[in-house]
């Protein structure tokens with residue numbers, strides 16, 4: 305692993321800190337590049353009142369001089385505006401854990417006398433810092449023509465029909481949709497469904513798809529388990545709060561069809577290799593194939609519901625109903641950019657591994673020289689100058 309992304313800070317503390325270590329020198333970087341993604345994370349139908357209070361802005365505090373990265377760790381600070389509303393108030397102890405949140409598991413693990421420290425750090429407020437790091441990774445990838453986007457493919461039982469829509473267009477359309485869904489009819493139905501669930505005092509989950517375009521073949525490896533790029537992507541995406549399932553391509557749907565209908569054929573077009581379809585999700589043997597990368601993330605309905613759920617007051621030792629505190633209803637649309645951020649981080653890490661180098665200037669020519677998955681990039685013909693013959697092979 306070349307890159308490291310660390311975050312610190314509580315949901316209602318003064319703010320969040322992000323440190324990104326391992327970025328090359330010479331990448332032009334300003335706060336606006338980060339702020340664009342931060343704004344996307346705050347936007348989306350189904351968000352709770354907190355998103356009206358916060359106006360996430362990045363303060364770049366380290367690793368950039370004269371508008372370019374220096375190769376030193378990058379440090380970003382994001383203020384929690386909500387902090388000023390709480391800081392001088394007496395905050396009541398929180399003693400009734402919400403089923404599905406980290407309240408009970410956190411208190412069992414750390415032995416707090418209040419559930420608040422658990423929810424403060426488990427809260428998805430921390431993903432603002434990750435999105436800041438992801439925006440920088442996305443910006444690095446863009447220098448090599450690699451683009452990342454995402455969209456919602458289902459909310460509750462409502463599914464988008466995206467079969468006929470090119471990947472590029474899906475990304476663009478999602479950017480202007482209130483629920484980040486490129487299928488307009490489905491988007492309307494999703495919005496209505498979220499409205500319904502809010503009125504029913506409940507919450508709803510959904511599925512997000514993130515894609516990466518322009519990724520070269522050869523990132524990741526099968527030689528050891530932790531180098532398989534599909535595994536690294538899955539772990540990074542699964543680390544997002546409330547994400548409980550990750551697929552590479554349509555993995556679960558692929559299980560319902562025979563192999564001959566699943567695997568993307570290897571064809572020749574104009575005497576060059578060509579892979580139609582993306583059933584592989586762009587990865588074979590833990591290595592990128594040069595096709596688009598397609599990742600899906602399943603988000604559970606969040607834990608905090610206006611309708612009470614059964615729990616126990618841990619201070620009083622008796623069964624009670626949960627007590628509601630301000631919350632999102634369906635944060636699936638605004639979680640799209642978080643999935644993108646985690647994908648961007650893993651791909652930037654894999655690209656740095658592949659290319660090495662301390663500066664962007666060193667990396668660019670190395671990238672230009674990478675094999676692109678053409679027939680001429682493989683050396684299986686015996687008259688090829690780089691034909692590799694194992695000893696004893698006839």
Ligand SMILES: Cc1cc2nc3c(=O)[nH]c(=O)nc-3n(C[C@H](O)[C@H](O)[C@H](O)COP(=O)(O)O)c2cc1C
Pocket residue numbers: 352404405406426427428431544545546547606607608630631632633635638639642
């Ligand atoms: C963008 C986003 C917003 C979230 N908002 C809430 C929320 O308002 N209320 C809540 O109970 N959970 C919310 N969650 C989910 C909790 O943070 C998560 O369920 C909790 O940390 C427990 O972790 P786990 O669900 O991964 O086990 C949100 C998650 C994300 C990604």
Ligand SMILES: C=C(O[C@@H]1CC(C(=O)O)=C[C@@H](OP(=O)(O)O)[C@H]1O)C(=O)O
Pocket residue numbers: 315352353354355358426427428429430432545629630631632
């Ligand atoms: C603050 C954010 O999301 C929060 C994530 C969250 C949770 O439990 O995960 C609970 C809510 O916090 P609060 O109780 O302060 O309203 C969300 O608003 C954010 O995304 O920036």
